[in-house]
Amino acid sequence: MPVPRHLDSRLESAETDDDVLVEVLYQEFGAPLLRHVRKATGNDLQWAEDVVQETIVRAWRNAGRLHREPGLLWAWLLTVARRIVIDGRRRRGARPQEVEPADADAVSVPDGSERALEAMIVADALLDLSEEHREVIEHTYLRDRTIGEAAEILGIPPGTVKSRLYYGIRALRGILKERGVAS
Amino acid sequence: MSPSSRDVHEDVAAYALGVLDEEDHQAFERHLMSCEECQAELRELSEVPGLLDAVRQDRSNSLTGTDDDRASR
Known part of the structure; x- marks a missing residue:
């Protein structure tokens, strides 16, 4: 997301006042974070809003040791939100989704055809990875499993899963960049 | 760089x-x-999960279940 320059000083001054910090976090990151999270929750808006709220609360709780550099803060918020989504999805387990399929009006996050194209490009890029790299991405992130769980299922040490994931994700990003879907 | 510190850097993707x-x-x-190295790398990698979500959503929209479900049927 584009990180506004003026944010540095706003976060700086927010350092002393947690209430102000929460407000600033919501103002600056709330909307983009919600857009991101909605993609991960399959457009379940209620769930996505809960995730954003919890993410901001955690940011506030960690305010003392949080990096105020906006790009890094954004990455931190994304990671926290992702963990909350993964936890939530695991709790829901394999139960059929309780959400009704959203109306066409409610769905566009972003435009459906753009998203479908993106999905095709990413799926293709995954196929271009080595089997080892694709396997760890599939068995961790795409199945909501932690490194430890994936290691057990795959029968390889956790360190190996992390290392393959590192090189796999870097390779994936390289391919996606080449094909114009990652910056 | 010791093996253990290399391992820590690789955790950035996970x-x-x-x-x-x-x-x-x-x-x-x-x-x-x-x-700072990991911070820079985290910024670089931070959009990848969102892109992977496209695949995940595409699957849940177009398939009736996961690979596991189909295999067990």
Whole structure:
């Protein structure tokens, strides 16, 4: 997301006042974070809003040791939100989704055809990875499993899963960049 | 660079995806605060999970179940 320059000083001054910090976090990151999270929750808006709220609360709780550099803060918020989504999805387990399929009006996050194209490009890029790299991405992130769980299922040490994931994700990003879907 | 410190740097991908086990997650976060290399890499990798979500959503929209479901049928 584009990180506004003026944010540095706003976060700086927010350092002393947690209430102000929460407000600033919501103002600056709330909307983009919600857009991101909605993609991960399959457009379940209620769930996505809960995730954003919890993410901001955690940011506030960690305010003392949080990096105020906006790009890094954004990455931190994304990671926290992702963990909350993964936890939530695991709790829901394999139960059929309780959400009704959203109306066409409610769905566009972003435009459906753009998203479908993106999905095709990413799926293709995954196929271009080595089997080892694709396997760890599939068995961790795409199945909501932690490194430890994936290691057990795959029968390889956790360190190996992390290392393959590192090189796999870097390779994936390289391919996606080449094909114009990652910056 | 010692093998163990190399391992810590490689955690950045799992961290970006949010799939580190809790203890490693905490440990990496501590490391991250003081490692500019990892900070730069995290920024670079941070859009990848969102792109992977496209695949996930596409699957749940177009398939009736996961690969596992189909295999067990």
